[in-house]
Structure formats: C-alpha cells, structure tokens
Amino acid sequence: MSRIAIIGGGISGLSAALRVHELAAEQRRDVQITLLEASDRLGGVLRTERSGEYLVEHAADMWITNKPEGVRLCEKLGLTERLIPTNAQFRKSLVLRNGRAHPVPEGFQLMVPEQAWPMLRSPLLSWRGKLRLLAEAFVRSRRDGADESLADFVRRRCGNETFERLVQPLVGGIYTADPEKLSLLATLPRFIEMEQQHGSLIRAALRQSRDRSRGDTSGTSGARYGLFVSLPNGIEELVSVLSRRVTEFADVRCGVSVRALRPNPNGGWALLPVPSPMNADGQECPSFFDAVILAVPSFVAASVLAGECSALSAELNRIEYASTIVVASGHKLADINHPLDAFGLVIPHIERRKILAVSFTSRKFPGRAPDGHILLRTFIGGALQPELCDLDDTAIMELVRRELSELLGVRGKPDFVNVYRHTRAMPQYHVGHLDLVARIQAAAEQSSGLALAGNFLTGVGIPDSIASGESAAEKVMKG
Numbered sequence: 077m078s079r080i081a082i083i084g085g086g087i088s089g090l091s092a093a094l095r096v097h098e099l100a101a102e103q104r105r106d107v108q109i110t111l112l113e114a115s116d117r118l119g120g121v122l123r124t125e126r127s128g129e130y131l132v133e134h135a136a137d138m139w140i141t142n143k144p145e146g147v148r149l150c151e152k153l154g155l156t157e158r159l160i161p162t163n164a165q166f167r168k169s170l171v172l173r174n175g176r177a178h179p180v181p182e183g184f185q186l187m188v189p190e191q192a193w194p195m196l197r198s199p200l201l202s203w204r205g206k207l208r209l210l211a212e213a214f215v216r217s218r219r220d221g222a223d224e225s226l227a228d229f230v231r232r233r234c235g236n237e238t239f240e241r242l243v244q245p246l247v248g249g250i251y252t253a254d255p256e257k258l259s260l261l262a263t264l265p266r267f268i269e270m271e272q273q274h275g276s277l278i279r280a281a282l283r284q285s286r287d288r289s290r291g292d293t294s295g296t297s298g299a300r301y302g303l304f305v306s307l308p309n310g311i312e313e314l315v316s317v318l319s320r321r322v323t324e325f326a327d328v329r330c331g332v333s334v335r336a337l338r339p340n341p342n343g344g345w346a347l348l349p350v351p352s353p354m355n356a357d358g359q360e361c362p363s364f365f366d367a368v369i370l371a372v373p374s375f376v377a378a379s380v381l382a383g384e385c386s387a388l389s390a391e392l393n394r395i396e397y398a399s400t401i402v403v404a405s406g407h408k409l410a411d412i413n414h415p416l417d418a419f420g421l422v423i424p425h426i427e428r429r430k431i432l433a434v435s436f437t438s439r440k441f442p443g444r445a446p447d448g449h450i451l452l453r454t455f456i457g458g459a460l461q462p463e464l465c466d467l468d469d470t471a472i473m474e475l476v477r478r479e480l481s482e483l484l485g486v487r488g489k490p491d492f493v494n495v496y497r498h499t500r501a502m503p504q505y506h507v508g509h510l511d512l513v514a515r516i517q518a519a520a521e522q523s524s525g526l527a528l529a530g531n532f533l534t535g536v537g538i539p540d541s542i543a544s545g546e547s548a549a550e551k552v553m554k555g
C-alpha cells in the first residue's frame with residue numbers, strides 16, 4: 077500500500093485527490109490518500125453563502141468552458157445537467173470614461189475589434205485612438221514569439237489609448253495585475269499566435285469571424301461571456317459535491333496547517349512538525365508518506381520546502397501575489413439610477429477611482445437576487461492599488477458606497493453589505509513566468525514523490541487549477 081498526502085483543500089487539491097483515486101483504481105493499486113487543509117472548510121477561495129434571499133460568491137462566480145477540465149469534472153460528479161450558461165440578454169461590459177459608463181463596442185473581445193462600425197461609434201476612444209487602433213492591421217509584426225508585457229504588446233500593436241482606455245481595465249480586471257509586468261505569453265498567448273500567424277490581430281479576428289458561426293459573439297463585448305458557466309447554487313455546489321466525493325475515499329483533515337516537509341532518508345516524505353490531530357475515528361494523522369502533492373499558494377509551498385529543498389523553495393518564492401477585496405451588496409433596482417444592462421463595469425486606472433470594477437452579479441445567472449433587486453460585487457485593491465487593502469471594513473464600505481453612488485447612481489440603504497478579503501490570493505504572472513514555472517517544475521522533478529499544484533503554475537482560472545491538480549496526481553502515480 078502507498079500513502080499519498082495532499083496538502084491544501086482548494087479546488088486544486090480536491091481535484092488532485094479525485095485523480096489519484098481514479099488512477100489507483102485504474103492501476104489496481106491500494107493507495108491511502110490523506111488530505112490536509114489548514115482552514116476549517118474545503119474549497120479554498122471558492123465559497124458561496126446566502127445573505128437573506130441573495131446567493132453571494134466570495135470569489136469566483138463562473139468559469140470558462142473552452143478549457144475542458146471544469147466541465148469534465150462536473151461530468152464525473154454528475155453535475156452536467158446542472159450547468160447554467162450566462163444570461164444572453166446582458167452579455168457585455170461597461171467601461172468608465174470621464175466618470176461615465178459606456179458599453180465596450182460590440183464585437184470588441186479583450187483587445188481586438190471584430191467589427192469596425194460599433195468601435196467607430198463608441199465614445200470610449202477619441203478619433204485619434206480609433207484610427208491608431210485600425211492601423212493595427214498595418215503594424216509590422218514581431219514573429220520571434222518572445223514574452224512581452226501586456227502593456228508593451230498592446231501599445232505596440234494598438235496604440236496607447238486602446239491600452240489605457242480598454243485593454244488595461246478589461247484584462248487587468250481578470251488578473252488584478254499590473255499590465256506593465258503581466259506576461260502575455262503566460263496569460264493570453266492566443267494574441268501572440270494571432271500576430272505570428274496572421275501578422276495582425278484585426279486580420280486574424282476577421283479571418284476567425286468569417287470561419288465561425290456569428291451566433292457565438294454577436295451582441296456581446298468584453299470577455300467571451302457565452303463560454304462561461306456556473307451552477308444553480310453557485311460555485312459552492314461544485315466544491316461541496318467534490319468535497320463529499322473526496323471524503324468518501326480519503327482521510328480528510330481540516331484545521332491541519334502543514335509547516336514543513338522533509339525527504340525521508342529511506343524514500344518518501346515526513347511532515348514536520350508532525351500534525352497530530354485525530355480524525356473522526358480517533359486515529360492520529362500519519363506523518364510519513366510515499367508521495368506528497370503540495371496544492372497550496374507558492375509562498376506556502378516555498379516555506380514548507382525551505383531547508384531541504386532550498387533551490388525549489390527560492391524559485392517558488394519569486395512568484396508575487398496581489399490581494400483584493402470583494403464587497404458584495406444587495407440593492408433595490410429602484411434605488412439605482414442606471415439600467416445596469418451589462419455584466420459589469422470596469423474602471424481604467426487613469427480614471428483615478430478607488431475601485432477596480434463592479435460586477436452586476438445577478439445579471440449573469442438567475443437566482444442570485446430576489447425580483448426587483450440586484451447583487452453587486454465591487455472589487456478593490458489588486459496590484460495597482462495595494463494600499464487600499466489596508467483599510468478596515470468600515471472605511472472599505474464607505475469607499476464603496478461613495479463610488480457606487482457617483483458612478484452608478486446607487487442610493488438608499490442596501491439590503492446587506494459583506495466584505496470578503498482575499499489576501500495574497502492572486503498570483504502575478506510577470507514577464508518570464510513560463511520560464512520560472514519550467515525552472516520550478518525542473519527543481520521539483522529532482523525530488524522524487526513530490527508534485528506541485530495550484531493557480532500559480534499555468535493558469536489562474538478554475539479549469540486551470542483543476543488541470544494542475546490532475547497533472548500533479550498523474551505525476552505522483554507515475555513515479
């Protein structure tokens with residue numbers, strides 16, 4: 077029998093546990109799986125709660141389906157029939173310009189205008205900015221495939237105004253990142269491929285839109301919202317069904333914070349200091365394992381491995397994280413002087429506001445707010461305004477009240493306001509991230525029976541995290 081420990085019970089660790097169990101069955105191996113989670117619940121940042129009649133997400137509220145791991149996991153858990161698409165009526169984003177919210181031009185997908193006319197009519201760019209964006213079709217292409225920051229790439233191809241007014245808020249919102257440092261290769265490589273294959277983003281987009289049916293993106297703008305899904309009871313439904321499944325076959329212990337990991341002289345790993353809580357059956361937690369999957373943030377993995385695996389630990393420590401605060405609030409629609417006819421509003425950094433974005437969360441999926449009411453989620457902080465995360469809850473709520481009032485005409489007493497802090501929750505994929513991850517994986521390869529999982533490797537989204545857990549499971553079950 078082999079013993080495998082999974083440290084961290086977020087979606088990455090839970091997915092790793094399920095995959096280890098599946099592989100053990102396929103390989104007819106007797107594997108004892110222990111999952112250790114520091115907090116008192118499984119799911120990590122993914123969490124949904126009820127606030128009166130509102131269904132409120134602490135962090136993620138949907139995931140993309142063009143990366144198959146999320147949907148595949150739902151199939152395994154019998155959740156396929158429960159998946160719900162985003163509401164087609166409101167599939168667009170708003171962007172602030174000079175204090176007013178305007179829709180992203182129809183067909184504008186993150187950084188490429190797929191249709192010229194809506195872009196030409198939009199007040200979001202000046203005429204100079206529009207002409208410069210259209211000139212993208214004639215900008216000489218770079219074909220070396222080298223990494224570049226999002227800011228450098230967009231300024232080079234589309235001009236500074238498109239970068240500052242559209243791309244920074246749209247993409248920065250996803251990664252809560254500093255676009256001057258954000259690696260395009262690690263986050264949006266398809267734009268580099270478009271440049272390489274077609275010489276221009278506009279030409280590539282025109283070719284792609286001719287090739288596919290129009291139904292996919294017509295009437296939409298911003299992110300490709302038609303590709304996103306959730307579940308009727310929120311993301312927690314995925315986490316709770318998955319956690320229940322994992323608890324059926326694994327020894328799951330919450331409230332166990334692993335502080336150190338040491339390779340055993342005779343092979344395998346020792347957890348130090350030995351966590352000794354009892355499980356439900358009164359058994360002490362084992363402290364020696366044949367293999368370990370670390371599914372914790374990279375700075376936690378670095379600290380757990382410091383000492384014995386110092387090279388790996390040093391590389392892991394190079395990944396920076398940003399913090400963000402999500403303020404969820406419920407309002408009567410009658411109290412808001414704006415139609416909120418979109419999925420949300422993003423704020424360019426140059427507008428000098430105190431918030432990054434507001435998600436009109438109950439516009440995306442049904443059942444998130446009672447009739448005649450709306451659930452808003454306001455995002456604060458990120459890599460560009462880290463100091464705001466130091467404010468206390470009272471100051472944060474006042475800041476959000478003021479911004480929502482000025483930007484969207486939100487008045488009256490909200491039905492509720494909740495503040496969710498995500499401290500060092502967003503790994504920052506800086507230029508060179510893929511090389512750094514390659515070095516991390518190479519250093520991890522030196523330690524037999526050790527694998528890493530988590531959103532700091534090759535993608536921050538839910539499907540990426542699931543994929544990282546599954547591939548870590550495959551690694552330890554191969555070795």
Ligand SMILES: Cc1cc2nc3c(=O)[nH]c(=O)nc-3n(C[C@H](O)[C@H](O)[C@H](O)COP(=O)(O)OP(=O)(O)OC[C@H]3O[C@@H](n4cnc5c(N)ncnc54)[C@H](O)[C@@H]3O)c2cc1C
Pocket residue numbers: 083084085086087088089112113114115118119120121122134135136137138139140332333334335371372373376400402498501502529530531532536537538539541
């Ligand atoms: C505000 C916000 C909004 C987001 N929105 C979206 C979205 O809409 N769509 C999308 O796809 N993605 C979104 N994401 C990203 C996605 O939710 C995360 O990347 C993903 O859930 C991370 O999962 P994880 O398991 O890798 O990490 P985590 O969820 O951080 O889990 C790590 C776990 O390890 C545990 N742990 C830490 N230290 C120890 C220790 N020493 N011992 C034992 N356990 C330990 C922690 O308690 C935690 O439970 C969002 C993220 C945030 C923060």
